Amino acid sequence: MTTARAAGLAVCHTCLALLGSEEHVCHRCGSRLHERIPDSLQRTMALLIAAAVLYVPANVFPIMTTDQLGRTEESTIIGGVILLWNLGSYPVALVILVASVLVPIGKILTVAALCWTIGRNTGVPARQRTTLYRITEFVGKWSMVDIFVVSILVALIQITGIIVIRPGGAALAFAAVVVLTMVAAQSFDPRLIWDERRDEAGQGGRS
Amino acid sequence: MASELIQAGAIGCPECDLLGEIPALAPGERARCSRCGFLLAVSYEDPFGRAFSFALSALIMLLVAMAFPFLSITASGISNSMTLLQTVSYLADYGADVIAFLVLVFVILVPAIMLLLILVLSLSLRRHRFHPLLQAPTRWLFHLNAWAMVEVFAIGVIVSLVKLAAMAHVELGLSFWAYLAFSGLFLLAFSSMDRLTVWSVIDRIRRSGT
Ligand SMILES: [Zn+2]
Ligand SMILES: [Zn+2]
Numbered sequence: 561m562t563t564a565r566a567a568g569l570a571v572c573h574t575c576l577a578l579l580g581s582e583e584h585v586c587h588r589c590g591s592r593l594h595e596r597i598p599d600s601l602q603r604t605m606a607l608l609i610a611a612a613v614l615y616v617p618a619n620v621f622p623i624m625t626t627d628q629l630g631r632t633e634e635s636t637i638i639g640g641v642i643l644l645w646n647l648g649s650y651p652v653a654l655v656i657l658v659a660s661v662l663v664p665i666g667k668i669l670t671v672a673a674l675c676w677t678i679g680r681n682t683g684v685p686a687r688q689r690t691t692l693y694r695i696t697e698f699v700g701k702w703s704m705v706d707i708f709v710v711s712i713l714v715a716l717i718q719i720t721g722i723i724v725i726r727p728g729g730a731a732l733a734f735a736a737v738v739v740l741t742m743v744a745a746q747s748f749d750p751r752l753i754w755d756e757r758r759d760e761a762g763q764g765g766r767s
Numbered sequence: 768m769a770s771e772l773i774q775a776g777a778i779g780c781p782e783c784d785l786l787g788e789i790p791a792l793a794p795g796e797r798a799r800c801s802r803c804g805f806l807l808a809v810s811y812e813d814p815f816g817r818a819f820s821f822a823l824s825a826l827i828m829l830l831v832a833m834a835f836p837f838l839s840i841t842a843s844g845i846s847n848s849m850t851l852l853q854t855v856s857y858l859a860d861y862g863a864d865v866i867a868f869l870v871l872v873f874v875i876l877v878p879a880i881m882l883l884l885i886l887v888l889s890l891s892l893r894r895h896r897f898h899p900l901l902q903a904p905t906r907w908l909f910h911l912n913a914w915a916m917v918e919v920f921a922i923g924v925i926v927s928l929v930k931l932a933a934m935a936h937v938e939l940g941l942s943f944w945a946y947l948a949f950s951g952l953f954l955l956a957f958s959s960m961d962r963l964t965v966w967s968v969i970d971r972i973r974r975s976g977t
Contacts, residue, residue, distance in 0.1 A: 561802065562786050564779040569786070571779030574906050575966035576807065578779045578786075588966055589906050644930065652929040655922070690782065690803045701916050704873065708916075708923030711870050713930065715857035716840050716937070719847035723934075727863040735869055742913065754783040754803065 563754070570595040600749040601675050607744035608668050608675075614733045614740065615664060622728035624710050626717075636730065637661065637706060659705040660734070667696045667703075667741045671748055678752045689753045697745045703738045707731060773808050773967050780805050789963070808963035815889040815968075821956035822885040828949035829879060837942040838924070842935035851875070851942055873916040878953055881915060884908045885956050892965070897972045905969070909962050917950040 564571050570581040575589040586593050597603075622634035635643065637660045644653035670692055677684060710727055717725045778789045783803035792798060792810035799806055811817055836848035852875075858867035884904050891897060924943065931937050 563784040564786055565784055567786060569779065571781050571784060573781045574909055574962070576778055576781060576963055577966070578777055588970060590902050591906055647933060649929050652926050655926055686783075687803060697913075701873075701913070701919055702922075704916055704919050705923050705926065707866060708870065708874070708920050709926045709930065711854050711858050711866065712838075712924060712927040714861060714863075715849050715854040716838055716927065716931065717935075718857050719840060719849050719853075722843055722845070726861045727858060727866055731863060731866050735866055739869075746913065750782045750803075751784045754785075 565595060565755075596751060596755075597747060597749040600747055600752060601678060603747040604671060604675055604744050607740050607747060608672050611664070611737045611740035611744065612668050614737050615668070618730045618734035618737055621730040621733065623706065623730040623734065624713065624728050625726045627724040627726070628722070634728065637734065640706075656706055656709070659702050663699050663703045664737055664741060667700060667745070670696050671741070671744055674748065674753070686753045690750055693745070693748065693750050693753070700738070700742045700745055703741075704735070707735050707738070773810060773961075773963050774971075778807060778963075780807065809958070809961045810964065811959060811961065814959050814961060814964050815893040818885050818956055818959035819889040819893070821952050821959060822882045822889065825949050825952035825956050826879070826882045826886070828945045828952060829875070829882070831945040832942045832949055833875075835942040835945070836940035837946070838928075838940055839938040840931070840935050841938075848940060851946065870920075873914055874920045877911055878915045878917050878949075881908060881911050881957065882953065885960055888965070889960070892968050892972070895972055895975075897969050902969075905965065908960065912957060915953070915957075917946075917953050921947055921950050 564578060565581065568581055569578050570583065570593055571578060572586040572589060572591055572593060574591040575586060577586055577588045579586060579593060581595045583593050585591070619637055621636070623637050623640065624635055626633045626635070637656070641653050641657045641661070644650075644656065674689055674693055677689060710725075710731055714725050714727055717723050773789060773792055775789060775791045777786065779786055780800040780803060782805040783800060785800055785802045787801060789798050789807060792808060794810055794812035797806060797809045833851050835850070837851045837854070839846065839848035855867045855871045855875075858864075858870065885908065888901060888905055888908070891901065924946075928937050928939075
């Protein structure tokens with residue numbers, strides 16, 4: 561088994577063409593060509609830290625405010641989950657809990673852990689780490705569900721003219737968390753997981 | 768014809784960098800990286816005809832979804848309905864411009880742009896033509912997919928209905944069903960545009976042109 565890098569080649573991430581690693585632009589699709597994503601780990605970690613910091617206001621501030629008969633009620637992400645649970649809507653409470661709490665936190669921790677394992681001999685098989693990476697990439701967009709729920713509620717309730725629901729400050733922070741974690745997962749270069757394995761095999765490699 | 772769409776030959780895996788050979792694929796077959804399992808290519812019988820019909824139907828469904836009432840609500844005797852675009856405009860009215868913009872982009876704009884790209888590209892490749900100006904948009908098509916959230920929005924609507932069930936009577940409009948159909952057709956249209964097939968065919972068109 562030989563890698564493209566060992567053969568002096570680079571794989572285009574858009575069209576999968578094989579090109580010389582000294583090329584800068586793909587002949588076939590015109591993508592900028594990188595043998596590895598430049599500064600992948602630093603960029604990924606920086607985006608993850610930004611996401612983790614923003615996750616605090618996303619949970620502390622209300623994601624929406626309800627004005628009804630002169631009474632103002634604020635609800636946070638967790639507050640919404642608890643309310644749904646108490647109303648007996650268990651499946652929906654779980655959907656929001658998974659999409660808004662477990663997925664963002666799990667994603668930040670998983671991608672950070674993947675970054676941490678690069679260059680360290682952790683004994684976790686590369687194939688398993690690749691699977692973890694693919695799961696985080698796949699579930700990323702599902703966190704937007706709560707943002708969409710808020711936007712639908714805001715619009716739908718307005719047309720009744722009795723109750724007013726306004727989007728809260730947490731909505732913006734939470735949307736930013738989702739976008740940042742998605743960009744972070746995209747900046748992570750999964751080839752790094754396999755590079756180190758090749759190094760362990762003693763074939764050496766440039767970096 | 769379908770088996771020659773993807774040329775057999777050397778290929779690199781974009782996720783683990785392994786070099787390998789891609790075999791000639793019969794329709795319905797897929798090729799995966801032998802080391803990391805990355806899905807390298809899926810072969811379809813007449814992929815561009817398939818992509819075109821799914822994309823056209825999806826676009827029609829999206830237009831229907833935007834034209835008719837999406838949800839109707841009855842609370843305290845007052846009944847009213849809203850359209851898909853109103854979800855965005857009400858957010859903007861309450862100062863959540865950025866959120867409104869993100870919803871518009873992820874739920875309508877990105878999927879619509881992708882569908883138009885698929886329509887133009889599949890029609891052109893099927894007729895064995897490729898204008899150089901199409902190169903950049905073809906590239907975007909494969910990167911935009913990460914930001915299309917049609918199926919997530921569909922789940923969001925269902926969650927909203929459950930949340931509202933306690934305080935009001937909500938009815939699903941024609942547009943809601945159109946949007947569900949749109950999200951399914953959209954996924955089918957994009958998955959028909961296998962990237963290795965697309966770029967191999969573009970390669971071949973270019974070579975036969977010179
Ligand atoms: Zn390329
Ligand atoms: Zn691979």
